[in-house]
Amino acid sequence: GNSVTQMEGPVTLSEEAFLTINCTYTATGYPSLFWYVQYPGEGLQLLLKATKADDKGSNKGFEATYRKETTSFHLEKGSVQVSDSAVYFCALSDLNTGNQFYFGTGTSLTVIP
Amino acid sequence: EAGVAQSPRYKIIEKRQSVAFWCNPISGHATLYWYQQILGQGPKLLIQFQNNGVVDDSQLPKDRFSAERLKGVDSTLKIQPAKLEDSAVYLCASSLGLGLGTEAFFGQGTRLTVV
Numbered sequence: 001g002n003s004v005t006q007m008e009g010p011v012t013l014s015e016e017a018f019l020t021i022n023c024t025y026t027a028t029g030y031p032s033l034f035w036y037v038q039y040p041g042e043g044l045q046l047l048l049k050a051t052k053a054d055d056k057g058s059n060k061g062f063e064a065t066y067r068k069e070t071t072s073f074h075l076e077k078g079s080v081q082v083s084d085s086a087v088y089f090c091a092l093s094d095l096n097t098g099n100q101f102y103f104g105t106g107t108s109l110t111v112i113p
Numbered sequence: 114e115a116g117v118a119q120s121p122r123y124k125i126i127e128k129r130q131s132v133a134f135w136c137n138p139i140s141g142h143a144t145l146y147w148y149q150q151i152l153g154q155g156p157k158l159l160i161q162f163q164n165n166g167v168v169d170d171s172q173l174p175k176d177r178f179s180a181e182r183l184k185g186v187d188s189t190l191k192i193q194p195a196k197l198e199d200s201a202v203y204l205c206a207s208s209l210g211l212g213l214g215t216e217a218f219f220g221q222g223t224r225l226t227v228v
């Protein structure tokens with residue numbers, strides 16, 4: 001079946017540090033991959049996505065590359081800011097299962113000044 | 114563009130009581146999802162609608178949960194009777210359809226506490 005495994009948190013970084021949040025997936029078909037972010041007190045919102053192998057999604061300085069050979073979609077940012085403090089969810093959707101979304105457990109990031 | 118609207122934002126009920134949540138998706142979005150997010154876990158799909166038809170309700174506890182999407186727009190999720198383990202955030206999301214890479218837009222959720 002479909003599933004997403006992501007790095008356990010919480011993660012605490014100093015401002016301007018490098019961020020990596022690992023995400024691997026299992027899928028029966030050829031999924032699309034997403035990173036969603038949930039800021040404190042807000043709903044889930046799309047951060048970036050990729051729909052085919054070797055595609056790179058990017059937004060707000062965050063990047064993730066769809067790696068079919070390692071079934072991974074790791075989230076990276078070169079220099080985090082305090083405003084990046086949030087919970088990050090890796091997710092996939094699969095046309096074979098009606099495009100429902102499968103989420104990881106979420107990784108809480110706190111950036112300290 | 115208005116986002117996905119959900120109400121209420123918070124609800125506290127006693128076990129064995131009933132509760133209903135309402136969702137208004139983004140205008141024109143054919144697909145509507147209800148997810149349950151238990152504290153510390155990722156969202157888990159309860160039911161998915163395409164227009165007013167059900168695509169997937171395999172993880173909906175049908176002995177106590179029900180959902181409907183009349184006229185293919187608004188949706189209501191009901192729990193009756195509630196159990197302590199139903200305490201969670203209930204998220205509604207919508208998307209344009211079933212295309213590759215189609216993004217889902219989420220509401221702010223309803224936080225349910227069952228005491």
